[in-house]
Amino acid sequence: MAEHAHLIIVDSQSTHYPNRNTVTDILTDNFGRRHTYLRISLTERCNLRCTYCMPAEGVELSPREAILTFEEIERLATLFVEAGVRKIRLTGGEPLVRRDVEKLAERLAAIGPLESLAITTNGILLDRKGAALRDAGVDSLNISLDTFRPDRFFRITRRRGLERVLASIESALELGFDPVKVNCVVMRGINDDELTDFVAYTESMPVQVRFIEYMPFSGNGWNDAQFVSYSEMMIAIEDRYGPLTALQNGANDTTRSFKVAGWAGSIGFITSMSDHFCGTCNRLRLTADGNLKVCLFGAGEISLRDSMRTGATNSELKVLIDAAVKRKAAHHAGMYELADADDRPMILIGG
Numbered sequence: 001m002a003e004h005a006h007l008i009i010v011d012s013q014s015t016h017y018p019n020r021n022t023v024t025d026i027l028t029d030n031f032g033r034r035h036t037y038l039r040i041s042l043t044e045r046c047n048l049r050c051t052y053c054m055p056a057e058g059v060e061l062s063p064r065e066a067i068l069t070f071e072e073i074e075r076l077a078t079l080f081v082e083a084g085v086r087k088i089r090l091t092g093g094e095p096l097v098r099r100d101v102e103k104l105a106e107r108l109a110a111i112g113p114l115e116s117l118a119i120t121t122n123g124i125l126l127d128r129k130g131a132a133l134r135d136a137g138v139d140s141l142n143i144s145l146d147t148f149r150p151d152r153f154f155r156i157t158r159r160r161g162l163e164r165v166l167a168s169i170e171s172a173l174e175l176g177f178d179p180v181k182v183n184c185v186v187m188r189g190i191n192d193d194e195l196t197d198f199v200a201y202t203e204s205m206p207v208q209v210r211f212i213e214y215m216p217f218s219g220n221g222w223n224d225a226q227f228v229s230y231s232e233m234m235i236a237i238e239d240r241y242g243p244l245t246a247l248q249n250g251a252n253d254t255t256r257s258f259k260v261a262g263w264a265g266s267i268g269f270i271t272s273m274s275d276h277f278c279g280t281c282n283r284l285r286l287t288a289d290g291n292l293k294v295c296l297f298g299a300g301e302i303s304l305r306d307s308m309r310t311g312a313t314n315s316e317l318k319v320l321i322d323a324a325v326k327r328k329a330a331h332h333a334g335m336y337e338l339a340d341a342d343d344r345p346m347i348l349i350g351g
């Protein structure tokens, strides 16, 4: 290990880099998928406690010094954009609880050929940060909302704040973010009877409501009794609104999009469990503590933070990234196997 002393590997599968000076396209895996979309988690902290994301007992937070600094995030983001990443999404925990997030956004938005800088937020702090984020160069927002009922909001998030989230969606539209998407995790017996209310919301609201299939993550108590599949959701919605109009989806889109003809907004379904979209995956993730996670459900991670902090050059970081991307699996293991897997809770990944 001596000659690589400054290259620390979290994943024990591979300790050598046969082609260290010949890495070509570090973003393309062995299935030909090119990863042009980087999701960066800024923090492990959140001001909500959503049951499908945060284990009831909470999570052990990394010490502050273990979290990537703005400089490290900017360095890695620049390296990925130089390699071909064109979209960056800031996630968390809740990214808006990271101090000066708008300053980081400004630095990231200034990275050359980046085409989109987006944020996924729970909306609680958006009323305070929205305008500054827009001015910093953030172009689109995904805002989490799983219910329109205050009692259920408290039950799901273990906090209050429904009105603030609803107001933040309105202000996001007024501030000109485009698109504004609303992420709703559908759980049987919790909020599945509100599907048609969310569809009705799109009559006048020019947002895309995305119904997300409930996914198993460590500590979120996932069980298939609460799982509602895309096809089941579709039946319930078309029973009420008749056949929906199918919309064009992008090559790497995770969402199947539809709308009620003539309405302002649209709806979508993220079918990662019942009908995965791994074949067109273009996403990589950077955790707040600096690990590269090539798949949302892949436990294998490498620490880019530790390598940076022990003097790795950019070309050596590219060797690490390339090795990790080339080890990416064709698809996730399926919801039942994932339910037993020992991986990070969602709060420590950022979705």
Ligand code: SF4
Residues within 6 Å of the ligand: 276, 277, 278, 279, 281, 282, 283, 294, 295, 296, 297, 298, 329, 330, 331, 332
């Ligand atoms: S499960 Fe992994 S491979 Fe599949 S779409 Fe998600 S990140 Fe991509």
